[in-house]
Amino acid sequence: MAGMVFQNPDNQLVSAVVEDDVAFGPENLGLPRDEIIDRIRISLEATGMYEHRKMAPHLLSGGQKQRVAIAGVVAMKPDIIIFDEPTAMLDPEGRAEALEIAARLNQEGITVLLITHFMEETVGSDRIIIMDGGRICMDGPPRDIFARAEELKALGLKLPFAVELAEGLREKGVLPPGEPVLVEAELAETVSAESRGLASVRRGSTERLAMASLGSASPSAAPIITVDRLSHTYNPGLAYETHAVADVSFEISTGEYVAIIGHTGSGKSTLIQHLNGLLKPTEGTVTVGGVNVSAKGATTVEMRKKIGMVFQYPEYQLFEETVYKDIAFGPNNLGVPEEEIAERVKEAISLVNMDYDEIAERSPFELSGGQKRKAAIAGVLAMRPEVLVLDEPTAGLDPRSHEETLELIESIHERTGSTIVIVSHNMDDVARLADRILVMAAGRIVKSGTPREVYADEEILKSIGLGVPKATSFAGRLARGGLHLPGVILSTQELLEALSQ
Numbered sequence: 001m002a003g004m005v006f007q008n009p010d011n012q013l014v015s016a017v018v019e020d021d022v023a024f025g026p027e028n029l030g031l032p033r034d035e036i037i038d039r040i041r042i043s044l045e046a047t048g049m050y051e052h053r054k055m056a057p058h059l060l061s062g063g064q065k066q067r068v069a070i071a072g073v074v075a076m077k078p079d080i081i082i083f084d085e086p087t088a089m090l091d092p093e094g095r096a097e098a099l100e101i102a103a104r105l106n107q108e109g110i111t112v113l114l115i116t117h118f119m120e121e122t123v124g125s126d127r128i129i130i131m132d133g134g135r136i137c138m139d140g141p142p143r144d145i146f147a148r149a150e151e152l153k154a155l156g157l158k159l160p161f162a163v164e165l166a167e168g169l170r171e172k173g174v175l176p177p178g179e180p181v182l183v184e185a186e187l188a189e190t191v192s193a194e195s196r197g198l199a200s201v202r203r204g205s206t207e208r209l210a211m212a213s214l215g216s217a218s219p220s221a222a223p224i225i226t227v228d229r230l231s232h233t234y235n236p237g238l239a240y241e242t243h244a245v246a247d248v249s250f251e252i253s254t255g256e257y258v259a260i261i262g263h264t265g266s267g268k269s270t271l272i273q274h275l276n277g278l279l280k281p282t283e284g285t286v287t288v289g290g291v292n293v294s295a296k297g298a299t300t301v302e303m304r305k306k307i308g309m310v311f312q313y314p315e316y317q318l319f320e321e322t323v324y325k326d327i328a329f330g331p332n333n334l335g336v337p338e339e340e341i342a343e344r345v346k347e348a349i350s351l352v353n354m355d356y357d358e359i360a361e362r363s364p365f366e367l368s369g370g371q372k373r374k375a376a377i378a379g380v381l382a383m384r385p386e387v388l389v390l391d392e393p394t395a396g397l398d399p400r401s402h403e404e405t406l407e408l409i410e411s412i413h414e415r416t417g418s419t420i421v422i423v424s425h426n427m428d429d430v431a432r433l434a435d436r437i438l439v440m441a442a443g444r445i446v447k448s449g450t451p452r453e454v455y456a457d458e459e460i461l462k463s464i465g466l467g468v469p470k471a472t473s474f475a476g477r478l479a480r481g482g483l484h485l486p487g488v489i490l491s492t493q494e495l496l497e498a499l500s501q
C-alpha cells in the first residue's frame with residue numbers, strides 16, 4: 001500500500017486533536033482498538049510528535065503539522081510513502097524536520113518517493129529521476145546526475161551547493177578534477193587538505209576584507225516608515241491570547257530594501273499587516289510617509305496608494321475573468337480614470353516582465369504558477385505604491401520562477417525607486433539582495449543590520465530556528481576545521497574568491 005504526504009500541512013489535518021488525526025487512517029482500515037492505539041503511539045514516536053499528541057493541530061508550527069500528517073500516513077503501515085513537495089511551505093527548520101523523518105522511515109525499510117524542487121534535498125537519495133515537460137529525461141544515482149551540470153542548468157534546475165562550489169573550485173584550479181562532491185563535510189575536508197599550503201587564506205588580506213564587510217546600508221533619506229513600540233495581541237483577555245508582536249520599533253528609509261526573517265509564528269505577517277493599516281496596533285504607532293496609519297480614522301485609500309501589499313500565495317486572490325481586469329481592479333477601486341487605468345495595466349505588466357498582448361486578455365487561471373504570481377504582483381504595482389511589501393513572495397515556486405520573481409523585485413526596486421520590505425525564509429536570497437535585515441523571534445526584533453552584520457553570528461540565528469546562507473555556513477565549517485577565511489562570507493562567489501586567492 002502507498003501513503004501520500006502533500007505540500008500544505010493545513011489541508012491534511014482534519015481532527016481537533018493530534019492523536020485523533022493519526023487514528024483516522026487506521027480506524028478507516030477497520031483495525032481493532034488495541035492495534036490502533038499501538039499504531040498511534042508508534043507513528044507519533046517515529047515522527048517525534050508523541051509529546052504533542054493531545055494538542056490541537058492548529059497550534060503547531062508548519063513543520064510539526066507536517067510531522068503529524070506523516071504520522072497519519074505511517075500509522076497505515078504503507079510499503080511506500082510518496083512525499084509530494086512536503087517542504088515547499090515550511091521554514092528551514094520545518095524542512096529539515098520533515099526530511100529527517102523521511103530518511104529515518106527509509107532506513108526502517110519503507111520505500112520513499114520524494115517529489116521536490118530543491119536539489120539540495122536529493123543528494124541523500126539512492127536514485128534521482130528528473131522530469132521535464134511530462135517526460136523522464138534523466139534517471140540515475142546522484143553522482144551520475146550531478147555530473148551532468150550543464151543539462152541540469154538548461155532544465156532550470158540548480159545544482160546542490162557542494163556540487164556547485166566544488167565545480168567552481170576546480171575551474172579555478174584549487175581542486176583537481178574529479179567526480180561531483182555531494183556532501184558538504186566531504187568537500188570541506190578536501191578543501192582544507194588542498195589549501196594547507198595557502199597561508200594567504202589564513203593570514204593574508206584579513207584586514208581589507210573585514211573592512212569591506214562593514215559596508216552598511218546606502219539610504220540617507222528620511223524614513224518613509226516609522227514603527228514605534230508596536231505591539232499586537234490576538235484575542236486579548238482570552239485564554240488563548242497571543243502576543244504576536246511585542247514592543248517593536250524600527251525605521252525604514254525611502255528607497256531601502258529591507259528583509260524580515262524569522263521562524264514560522266515569529267510575528268512577521270502580523271507585523272507587516274500593520275504597515276497598510278490592515279491590522280491596528282494593540283499598542284504603539286505606525287507612520288508611513290507622514291500618515292499615522294495606525295489611527296482609527298486613517299483612510300484606507302490613502303494607505304493603499306502608499307503601500308502595495310503582496311500577500312503570501314497572492315495567486316489565490318486572482319478572481320477576474322481576464323488578467324487585464326484583475327490588474328485593473330486595484331486602480332479602479334482607487335478611482336483612477338479609465339484611460340489612466342489602461343496605461344497603468346500596461347506599465348504593471350511590463351514591470352513584471354510579461355508580454356501585454358500575450359497575457360492581458362487571458363484568464364488568470366490558465367497561467368502557470370509562476371505567471372499567476374507575476375500577474376498578482378502586477379495587480380499591486382498598478383496602484384503605483386511607494387512601498388512594496390511582499391510576504392514570502394517565492395514560497396512554493398520552482399527554482400526558475402523563484403529566480404525570476406527575485407529578479408523582478410530587484411528590477412522594480414531599481415526602475416521605480418520604490419522601497420521594498422520582503423519577508424523571506426531564504427537566507428541566501430536575503431543575503432544577496434537586502435540592504436538591511438530585521439530578525440524576528442517570538443514577536444520581537446532580536447537583531448538588525450546589514451546581511452554581513454546579521455550573518456556574522458550563526459549561533460544566534462540557529463538558536464531561533466533559522467540558519468545562515470549556505471556559503472556562510474560552509475565558511476564556518478572550514479573555520480572549525482582550522483581554515484579561517486577573512487570577513488563574513490555571504491555567497492558561493494565570495495567563497496570561491498577567498499579560496500582561490
Ligand code: ADP
Binds near residue numbers: 244
Ligand atoms: P509568521 O508570519 O512569522 O509566521 P504570524 O504573524 O503569522 O507569524 O503569527 C504570529 C503569532 O500569531 C503566531 O503564534 C500565530 O499563531 C498567531 N496568529 C497569527 N494570526 C492570527 C490570528 N488571525 N488569530 C490568532 N492568532 C494569530
Ligand code: MG
Binds near residue numbers: 268269270391
Ligand atoms: Mg507569515
